[in-house]
Amino acid sequence: MTSPSGRDMSSETSHITRRTILQATGAALAGLSAAGAASARDTPWTVAETPTDRTLYDVAYTDAGAHAVGGAGTLLSRTATGWQRVLDGGPTGNGNALYGADVTDDGKRLWFVGASGAIGEYDVTTGSLRDHSAPMDVTNNFNDVAVTGDAGAANVYVAGDSGKLYYSFENGESETWEYVTPASGSNINAVDFHGDRRGHIVDGNKTVLHTRDGETWTKIGLADANVNFYGVDSDGPDDVHVSGGGGMVFHWDGAEWTPSDTGDADLRDVEVSAGGAGLTVGGGGALYDLTDGTWRQQSTPTGANLKAVTRGPTDIAVGAGGLVVERRT
Template sequence: MTRLTRRSALQLAGASLAAATVPAVAAGEDGWTAVETPVDSTLHDAADTATDVHAVGDGGVLVERRADRWEVVHRGGPTGNGNDLFGAAVTDDGKRLWIVGASGAIGEYDVTTGNLVDRSAPNDFTANFNDVAVTGPAGDADVYVADDSGSIHYSFENGAEGTWEYAVPGSGSGLPAIEFHGARSGHAVDTDGRVYATDDGVTWEPIGIEDANATFYGLDSDAPDDVTVSGGNATVHEYDGSQWVPESLGDADLLDVDTDHGEGYAVGGGGTTFEYDGGDWTRNQTPTGENLQAIARGDVDVAVGAGGTVLER
């Protein structure tokens, strides 16, 4: 892939930002610190943007990491109805954050101006939207939204009204996660233990996983031959383009996974966090017992979860 990866693009966009210190609540032995947040409801997803990390959660809340604190920047979601937000993804230049959630909620948030555009209920679909993937720059993005009914809704014209289509990769089982590694190349997982791949953003083909015996929750798509899936019973599956290699790390559900350049994390139930060094997964000690829903990596690595929990490292 010749274009910048999402992580490297964001590092360039935010190169001048210091790794600011947010007031700590508690610290763990492996460098994770629980910090103060302005919310006590569940935060479901997080993304590193051109300004700093943003997270979304119940009640349509959107919070941003600032120089010395976390701050609520929007409440009520894109429709203002307070629909829970489950997924977040950022454009390649880090300037627009796309957010999705319950009852067809979709929004495009400009992290530099604070403007939120409502793009909810494409083609009158009001299913619960679980996750979103975005490729391209602000204002000219391809957007992909995975729902609870097994459909992937996509727009190649920045989510403009009338430009949405949809595909059903599998049997209609819910799709908890979707991620792209190229302009129109990526992966999605469903609750039936299947992983799907696309190279045109429209057609999807199953690539496993046979006899997975676990419900999938998290997905990291870095290349056609570099895919990681996390799920129940602390299971991680890694794909090299020809086969899936499973590894069981314990008994907690791993709800999200993010690896890149041979390092990363998987997070999940009861504050569970595993660190990846390119060969092995090692459990980190964290100062929380709350369920961790998502991980966002950047200058400061951030995990978010139940009760407004935010861990930083």
């Protein structure tokens, strides 16, 4: 692993990611009339049938459609005929739960992480799977993962339950992993990047941190939050959303944090586009839609805990007992 001396701005300008495309889509949607936005918000959420009763902890879109990961190393894929099982047992076959997933910028590789040091790289175009588990012989639980760059040349960032962030700038190859303890050593719950080496994390000590080089981290909040942080959406150095306990969502605009109180449910994940449209999900089937700067509760056909959400042609939230709820957009 080489230590970057700073990010080249011409490279940063040319870095077009899946998130950039999603942000552009969100910006276009934000230009709709208020009536149109209300109509989209009122589209009903429905339960999709899945081939598992294991809790699903994360969901992400790839070039081959949406994929979800969960308990016992489960990997599911959303196909034209519904959700199908792709993998049982995780990357090692040991059945370790998978807690986080992210996709390379070209949409071709799905990375996932989980219990006992599990790390997998799944090629959605060929169906092949590479096992990168236990980097540096670490077998702690991994809570989340962020990847930037294209298939085979990705930067990989793994959030550790021990307070360490593990990273590889060479696609997770052996002997290329390093780690940093960004803050107090409390568990890192979520990680998200808006550029090759620029992103944010949240930890169990109510802390939000930012990096510009993928290695060194600076605290940017959050004083007097009084709730735990569970999810982070990083769209830029001045556009960050954090979801947490007690129904709280916080937005950083580069100068100050703005809190929003949605209710009582712990909010486990948040996804917001640059256009300002977003979703957050949590306990008891809680699901909120962000439109015109206001979070509004959505009616869902479940009271089960929701763990993660993704936006796309179909918005998807996943959770306990193999639950998937969907909304056509």
